[in-house]
Amino acid sequence: MPDYSWPAAEQRTLIGKRVSRVDAPLKVSGRAKYSYDYTRPGMLFGKILRSPYAKARIVSIDTSAAEKMPGVKAVEIIQKPGTTVQWAGDEIVGVAAVDEPTAEDAIRVIKVQYQQLPHLVSDAEPPAGVGGVPGPMSEDDIWDATDLMSPPQVASQVSQLGVTFKASPDVIDEFKKFGLPAEIVEAIQKAAYHPLAESSHSASWYQKASALHQGDPDKAFAGAEAVSEGLYGAPVITHCCLETHGSTAEWPDKDHLLVHLSTQNVSGIPGQMAEPLGLPAANIRQQQDHIGGGFGSKFAADRWDITAARLSKKAGGKPVRMMLERDSELQVAGARPSAYARVKVAAKTDGTLTAWHSESWGTGGPGGGGMPPIPYLFNIPNQHKEHTAIRNNIGPARAWRAPNHPQAAAITMCALDDLAAKLNLDPLELFRKNLGITGPRAENYREEFAIAADLMGWKDKWRGRGQDRSGSVARGLGLSIHTWGGRGHSSDCDLTLHPDGSVDIKLGSQDLGTGTRTCILMVAAETLGLPIEAISLYIGDTMYPPSGGSGGSTTIGGVSSSTRRAAVDAREGLFTKVAPALNAQPADLECVNGTVRVKSDPSRSLSWKQACSKLGAVPLTARGKNPDKSKPPDLTNSGVGGVQMAEVEVDTDTGVAKVKKIVAVQDCGLIIDLKTAESQCYGALIMGITYALYEEKIMDQLTGRMLNPNMQFYRLAGISDIPELVVHMMTGKGYDERGVIGLGEPPVISPGAAISNAVANAIGVRVPFLPLTPDRVLKALADHNLD
Amino acid sequence: MRAFEYATPQTKEQAVGLLGTKWGPIAVLAGGTDLLALMKDDVEQPKRLVNIKDIKELHGVTSSAQGLRIGALTTLGDLADNANVLQDYPALAEALNDAASPQIRNLATLGGNLCQRPRCWYFRNGFGLLPKDKVGKDLVAEGDNRFHAILGNSGPAKFVSPSTIVPTLIAYGAKVRLAGPKGNRELPLEKFYVIPKTDTEREHDLRPNEIITEVFIPAAGGMRAAHYEIRQKAAFDWPLAVAAVALNLSGSKVLSARVVLGYVAPVPWPSPEAEQALAGKVISEDVAKAAADAALQKAQPFTHNSYKVQLARVAVKRAILKAAGGAA
Incomplete structure (x- = not known):
């Protein structure tokens, strides 16, 4: 069987290099067609x-x-x-x-x-006592529950509470299609159907989820050496796609x-x-x-x-x-659910985390939505968590880059940062101390922290809270860490070698602007020993073999794996046809620099064009697939980590916060195109600055309408708001051999938390909710001065 | 956008003749950066647009010993680059460069900037200039007023005057010249702005059948002026507070001062209280702070905009210090 594995580092001609995206000229000249x-x-x-x-x-x-x-x-x-x-x-x-x-x-x-x-468009903290009894579950509730509980737990909750939707065969198919475990699907089919009662609106606005419990939080809090309490959260924001x-x-x-x-x-x-x-x-x-x-x-x-x-x-x-018009785009075409929480977190005086207690709430629109995965990343031994979903009339939520993770990071990493401040610890030390409970990526985080701290100059710059002031300018540093899955999705790829030497690739994928086209071409070109320009790529059409949706950072792992397998098979097919002409066995051949040659005697070679002419009259097409257990090894993987640090300046007279620098250190397995990988991170940081400082879907309580469905009041960072961005991708041993892993989501998770922590470090007090607008910063300062 | 009739007069007399006696059905088109957006959003529904860009005498900037005459159709970009403006009215150049994006500045005209409609989000979302709901609730007072007025807001108008340039023009003593069916008239720019009491009134004293022909700024002499904006974003953002200050100094002593606030009231807001607090003083941090406090003493914030009082105070203080040459 051919060797499908990724080429070893010393053999790579393209993979891992910085290659400019192939569609850049089209885009910058306005010729790209949307x-x-x-x-x-x-x-x-x-x-x-x-x-x-x-x-x-x-x-x-x-x-x-x-x-x-x-x-x-x-x-x-x-x-x-x-x-x-x-x-x-x-x-x-x-x-x-x-x-x-x-x-x-x-x-x-x-x-x-x-x-x-009567409508409800607020997502303010639910009044005490509402939604006391967990209600029936919506489709979103079920998906959210799968993030937090094991399948048997979710199934039992579904049976207990019933569902708010009719479990029609289509609905069931949909669940199955997106991989809901069979026992939950079964529970849904048997569950009682409780439509949301129209007559009791206010009762159905709030839905309390079952409390989640781990260890013995009461005992842990009672015996805690230090406890920090705080209020944290992130509002509903929109996707605000430039192309509506x-x-x-x-x-x-x-x-x-x-x-x-x-x-x-x-x-x-x-x-x-x-x-x-x-x-x-x-x-x-x-x-x-x-x-x-x-x-x-x-x-x-x-x-x-x-x-x-x-x-x-x-x-x-x-x-x-x-x-859609711009206002409709902002009103109805997507919103990230809000998440807020009152958090209590306990630790030993050396910073070792011992207990977590959170009462959270948030809205994902009419569906309600679930608890974000808090505490994020740190599996604190003793936990008690309650969540109330607000089912309001703001329009439906949609997945927003790294669904629920930025909110969970904003809540968790800010709570841990406040705890560090309370313990007079450098948060970097507190985070490092607790990496052992972050799971399998602990060592990666340790390496990434070291690099990030160096790139930020953390050791030299970091001061205790409110300690770096000159006049009205307060400076501060903050950090956060994050994780994501990113395993490649299902992808079919057809690669065709034509007798005239031309090559084409077809797959029903899409390039979200992330460089997918470039990466597919790099993988094929690397495998065939050709320059990128020698290959024609066709994507974005259902006439081509199906490839998964580009969500959850699944594209690069999917398309690079299917392309690799297709290219290897096509190459092997070509070798079979060419071998007699070179007096060699197919297994003795290699594709290098636009030639097909004998490994042991490179002087015996054919140009690519000559080699392809041996195909005869009929092109050779190979279908590559991901996943494909019949063609090992697994070329993709799951699970990445990243560390980010932000430096800010806050004008304490005006409450205006400016980000001065962000450092992002990120791993994602084997990187295909280092340049577009870095670009993914730059884009994520820009998006992160924007949601940290500016973005919010502002709803009018009286009219029930969105007040800022325009680019004036729905503020996005402009070029002058973007500071020095330092991106470092982890590569080499310990990373490359893991296979290709997606990168779309992870780098956008931490900026909100890191920037909020930097602002807290600068001004000496926590601004509870994102975005960190001047009114909120001034209020936090004023409240602090009253204390 | 709704269908409309389009007229391109060649003289200001023709232009005025094409206008009507009511606001609404007929609108004057200059740069169009605000009007066309309002039409696309169906906030304005003119049946006729009178494009005045062909009227030659509304273009151009001329300088004389008396001052600077700025044709109403001068774009913000051209005005910001004008040698006389850069030399004699640097605070105006700065205000112009702070306004909008380069693309907008290259199209937007000074006359249009003076007449742009409020940015109130209720107004822009179609709830009217003095927005109320069906049962008569005042949407601003009872709703989300985080960006609304903190001064001059006791009547039904609670939006903030939208120009970031006008406070500086007023501080420089600018006058606005208008042409109507009965000829021309001239107003101090601060008198041009009025607080409307009904939805059918406008935010300025322009009549529906008048156009702005030019703005005149008297010679600046030794006046020292400054413009200061507090914005959340570094650029291309609508400010949260604006202050313009012009100082007549004798040595280091203030003979007289103009202090004008923007984005705090339904009109550009000159502050005689701050001006008095500065008269006769040598500018210092404390003097600037006292003047800023005086300017905001009568502020009456709503439920969600008390932070703007602080921001306006800081803007005034920093503008004073900047004008006096200290740190801004």
Whole structure:
């Protein structure tokens, strides 16, 4: 059997080097085509009428004026009278017209009568005593529970509490598809169905999860040498994709749908659109060249995409473009759940952690959501945890880069930092002291801490809380650590060698801007001994072999493994054809520098083109797969660590915090492209600064609407807000041999915690919640001065 | 965006003739950086746009012994680069460079900056200039007012005046010149701004059938001025507080001062209290602080914006010290 393993360090020609992304020229010159750019002659423009109310029953809908309007080609009611909408901006009616203004005019003449219902858009700490009894579980609750409990525990909770959804075969299939353990699925099928009671809104707004217990926290707290208490958390933020959500849908004939949907999940789209449209998935084709941001919010064909397809059908198959406006993007197309907690943490005077107690709450919109994985990373021996989910009317949550981890880090790492301050310990020492309870990556963290401390100059710069002041400028340092899985997803890859020497690769993957294209090409080029430019790559189309959605840092492990196996098999196939011409056995050959040659006698060689001509008239295609137990070794792996340190300056008169420097030290197994790996970290740090200091989905309690669905009040860091970013990737022994592991999520987990800790170190007091806005910083300072 | 009629007059008389007597149905288009966004958001729904960019006399900057005449269509970018501005009104150049992004500064005009609509998030989300809900609840007073006014806010208007440049212009003693059907008129810039009492009124004294033709800034003499903004982001962000200060000094003593606050009230907010606190004094940290305290003495914050009182105080203090040449 051929050797599929990754080449040894000394043999690598491309893997692990810094290679500029192959699509950079397209992107910087504006030639890269995004779904938003897809334009067809005769294309219609779709618009959606959205609910102005956060909670309301639709009483009646009259679309007659819109249907009669010249230029309007199709109208589609999305939610029928009698339905209760659960958030402002929810989709009511879709319209397709010859141009955008006409579609907007049509939307304005649709008459909808609503019966407004009381809403809740707050995620403030639940009043005492609410949600005392754990309620039935939503789909989200179940997924969240799997993060925290073993399958038998989750199954037993499901049986005990019942579920809020109908366990239809589709729902069950969905659970199975995403890997929910069989015993939980079974429990769901048997569980009692308790729909959320419309009549008792306030009662159903809060859902208390079962308390989780480990060790003997009461005893540990009673005997603790030091206890630190604090309030921590992170708000709901949006994904704010630069390219908004949406698609263009068209019917080339009555049985076939072609969509250009902005998605992280090219191969998964047909399956999602098939049922609502009553069309075989095989008749749906999805295409996408480039995507302008997803961050976890673009896995699904959304209701507006289904609507676009229906409008197109009604309009005789004409293409209908339905891309969200900026305000809709921010209101309905994705939000990261909030998480807040009152935390008590105990330790010995030397910093050894002994006990954790948290009462947490947060919202993921109408679904509620679960407890973030706290205490994050540090498996403190004695724990007591309670969580209350708030099911409110802010719109649905979606996975946001490293789901629940940034919130868990913000709560945990800030609590530990406060504990260190209370013990007059350098937090670096406290963290190092407790690495033993972080699990299998403890030694990696130790190495990473050493490098990070050096790059930050931690030893020289670090002072106790509030000790580094000049005038109104307070300086401080903070740190955090994080982990993630990142095992490669399922991926099929076809690699074809043509008799003329050209090579192409096809896979139904997508490049989120992370460098996926570049990495696929590097793996194939390395394996075939060719330059990257000699290979044509085709991705982003369901005509190509399926590859998993790009979520959970699973892409690089998946596509690099499937590409490696395809390239090795194609190479072996070529060797078989070429060997006679070189008077050698296939096993004696190698591909080096654009030649196929005999290992033991490189003078016996053919140029790549000559070699491929031996294929005869028919190209050779090899299918590589991940996972593929029949073609060992496993080329991907799971589990990474990272350490980050932030340096800030805070103006204590204005409360304005500025990040001066961030150091990120990160491992992710074998790195394919060092440059795009570093870029992933730079992007994550920028995103991290943004959610640490600026971002929040601000909801208006009175109107139930989002107040900042625009780029003025939904603040994102600008170029002047980005400080020196130092990224160090761990490579070499201890890392490379682990195989390829994803990197999308991990580096975005720690910035919020590290920056919050740095601000606390600077000003001498904790600002409880992100974002660290001037009003909050000033309030924390004022409260502190009152003490 | 709704359909509209588009007119491009060549003279200011033609322009004025195309305007109406009511706000709303007809709007003047200059740089369009604010108006077009408001139209896209359906906050403004003009049936006619009067594009004034072809009117030659509204362009250009001319300097004389009396001062600087700035055509209303001068872009913020051009004005920031103007040699006279850089030399004689450096605080204005700084205010201009602090405003918006380079792309916006290259399109936005000074006249448009004077007339831009408030950034109040209720207004921008379609709840009106003096936002109320269906049962008459004041959305700002009872809602999320973290960015709203702390001064001049006892009436129904609680938004903050949106220009970051106007406080500096007022500190320099700028006048605004308007053209209407009955000819031209001139106002001190601070008198141009009024606090509306009803939703049909505007935030300034411009009539629906008038246009701004130019801004005049008297010669600065030996005046020392400064502009100071407190923003969360380093650039391209709307400030939380603005202060502009101009000092007439005799030696190190203040003969007279202008102190104007921005982003604190529905109008640019000159502070005679701070001006008095400075008169006759030699600027020091304590004097600046006393003036800043005086400027904010009457502040009446809402439930969520008391931090702005502190920020405004700091802005005033730092602007005074900066104008006097001390550390900002």
